[in-house]
Amino acid sequence: MEGADVWSSVRTYLIGLALAAMLTAGSFWISSTGVIYGPGVPVALIVFALAQIGVHLVFFLHLTTAPDNVNNAMALAFGVLVVVLLIGGTLWIMMHMNANMMPMGAAHGPHMHGGHP
Amino acid sequence: MSASTVAFAPPGPGTPSQAHDPYRLGRGSGSEDESTGHGAGGPSPKSIVVGFGFWIFILADIITFSTLFAAYGVLKDATAGGPTGAELFDRGSAALETTCLLLSSVACGLAMVALRMRSRFWFQFAMLATAVLGASFLSLEAREFAGLVSQGAGPGRSAFLSAFFTLVGCHGVHVTIGLLWLLTMMAQVAAKGFRADIVRRTTCWSLFWHALDIVWVGVFTVVYLMGLSA
Structure with missing residues (x-):
C-alpha cells in the first residue's frame, strides 16, 4: 500500500466522520428546539x-x-x-388493534394493560 | 491488495475482467477466463467469501435488533403510571455516548487502514483508541443504567422500561462482546503478525464494530431523541 493510497483511505473515513457528525448534531438540535412544527420532529429525526x-x-463499510x-x-x-416488514407490520397491526379496542377505563382499571390509555 | 483484504473495499485499478464477471465468480485467474465461475477461475478468494458470510450474519443480527425496536415502539407509552422517557433521559449523556461510539467507529476504520499497510504500530495504536472509546461508551451506559435503577426506574417498573432495557442492554452486550473480540485481535496480531487468517478475522470484527454504530444511530434516534421530544 502506497502513501497516496493510504491518504485516500484515511480521507474517506474523515469525510464520513464529518458527515456523520453533522447529521448527529442536526438530530440533537432538531429535537431540542421548537423551530420545526412539533409532529414533524419524528419525521425529521427518521x-x-x-x-x-x-x-x-x-x-x-465501503x-x-x-x-x-x-x-x-x-x-x-x-x-x-x-426489517421494514417487521417494524412496519408490528406497529401497523398494534396501532390498529389499539384503535379498535374497547376503552379500558372502568372495567379493568387504568393501568392494567399499560400503553392503551 | 485492496479488494481482497478488506471486505467492501473499493476495487483497485487494473481489474478489467469485472465487466465480464460482475459477481467475481472467476476472480483469481485474470481477464483471460471467459467462462467465469467454471473451470480455471475457480471460486472467489477466501477473504471475499468470509466477508460475505459475516455480512449475512450481521444482517441477521440487525433483524434481531429490529424485533426489539418493534417491541419498544409498541410499548413505549406503556409506562404503567411510572416515569416516561422524557422524564428519565438525559440529552447530554446520550450525546456523549453517541460521540464515543462514532469516534470509535472511525478509529476502527483507521485500524483497518493500518492493517492493509501492515503497520503493527499504527494498527495497535488505532485498536487501542477504539477500545478506549468503546469502554468509555460502556461505562457511560452502565452509569446511566445504575442511575435509572437507583431511582426506581428499573426494568421491572413498566413495560416501557422493560423494552428500553432489553433494546439498549442488548446493544450494550454486543458492544461488550465486540470489545472482547477487539482485545483478542490485538493479542493475535501481536503474537502471530498479519497472517492471512488473522487479517480475515480482524476484517470481520471491523464489520461487526461498524454495524454496532449503525444500530446505535437507530437507538439514539428512536429511544433518546424521540423520547425526549415526545
Missing part, C-alpha cells in the same frame, strides 16, 4: 437517521454499487425488506 445510516454504509459488491448489496436489500 430522515436524519436514515441519511446517517447511508453515510456509515458508504464511508465506513458498500458500493460496484460490480464486485452486488452480492453484498443484494443481501442488504433483503435485510432492509425484512
